[in-house]
Amino acid sequence: MKIKLQIWRQKNEKAKGKFENYELDDVSPEMGFLEMLDALNHKLANEGKESIAFDHDCREGICGSCSLYINGQPHGPKAKTTTCELRMRSFKDGQTIVIEPWRAKAFPVIKDLIVDRSAFDRIIAAGGYVSIDSGSAPEANSIPVSKNISDKAFDVANCIGCGACVAACKNSSAMLFVSAKVYQLALLPQGKTEAKTRVQKMAAVMDAEGFGSCSNTYACEAECPKGISVKSIARMNAEFLTSKIVTEKVE
Numbered sequence: 001m002k003i004k005l006q007i008w009r010q011k012n013e014k015a016k017g018k019f020e021n022y023e024l025d026d027v028s029p030e031m032g033f034l035e036m037l038d039a040l041n042h043k044l045a046n047e048g049k050e051s052i053a054f055d056h057d058c059r060e061g062i063c064g065s066c067s068l069y070i071n072g073q074p075h076g077p078k079a080k081t082t083t084c085e086l087r088m089r090s091f092k093d094g095q096t097i098v099i100e101p102w103r104a105k106a107f108p109v110i111k112d113l114i115v116d117r118s119a120f121d122r123i124i125a126a127g128g129y130v131s132i133d134s135g136s137a138p139e140a141n142s143i144p145v146s147k148n149i150s151d152k153a154f155d156v157a158n159c160i161g162c163g164a165c166v167a168a169c170k171n172s173s174a175m176l177f178v179s180a181k182v183y184q185l186a187l188l189p190q191g192k193t194e195a196k197t198r199v200q201k202m203a204a205v206m207d208a209e210g211f212g213s214c215s216n217t218y219a220c221e222a223e224c225p226k227g228i229s230v231k232s233i234a235r236m237n238a239e240f241l242t243s244k245i246v247t248e249k250v251e
Helices: 033-046 118-127 145-159 165-166 174-188 195-208 219-223 231-250
Strands: 004-010 019-026 096-100 109-111
Touching: 019 033, 118 174, 118 195, 118 231, 145 174, 165 174, 165 219, 174 195, 174 231, 195 231
Parallel strands: 004 096
Antiparallel strands: 004 019
C-alpha cells in the first residue's frame, strides 16, 4: 500500500502548528497504525529530518496513551478500537490520512501529536480513591459483592482515560471519564467512605481544568474505545445530587 499522510507538527505548546505532508510506500495492510508511524519516523531519520512525536506505551489497548485524531475520529474509523490496535487494512491504497492531536483547552499540545492529559490525573487525585486500613490485608471474601454489582463496576472500570470522549465532544466535556471513575467506586462497598465528597471534589476540579459541559449528543459513547455507556453520566448526576442533599443535612 502507498499512503499519503497529513500530520500536525508543532514544536511546543506556544508555537504555531501546521500540517505537513508525507508519503509512505510499501505499507503492509497488517501493519499496526503506530508501526506505520514508526516506519515513517525511520524514514525521516534516514533523511536527517526530525521525527514525529507521538505518545504510546503498552500498545495493547489498555493504557490509553496512543490517543490520536485520525481522519476526524478519535482513534480512527473502527469502533471500540484504540489507535495501537488499529490496522492499516482499515485504509485504502493511496488514501490520504489526516492525523491530529486531541483538540481541547484542557489538553494543551506538548509537541506534534502529544498532548498534556495530566488534567485527568488531577481529577482522580481529587477524589478517585478509596481509604483503606493500612493493617494486614483483609480476607478477600470478607466484604461480599454481588455479581450484578461487580459486573456493573467492572464495565465502567474499563475506562482507560485516553480522552477520546473529550476529543469527540463539541464542548470538550470530560463527563464520561469522570462519571466512569465516580460510578465505579460508588457501586462498591469499599467506595462508600468518600461517597459524600468524592463526586463534588472531582466535578469541581473537572470544571476548574476547563472541560466543557455535557453536550448530550452521545458522541463520547460512540467514540469510546472501551464502550463506556453514557448511563454512567446519569448515575454520576444522581450521585452528585445525593451528595449535595446529604452534605447540606449534615451541615
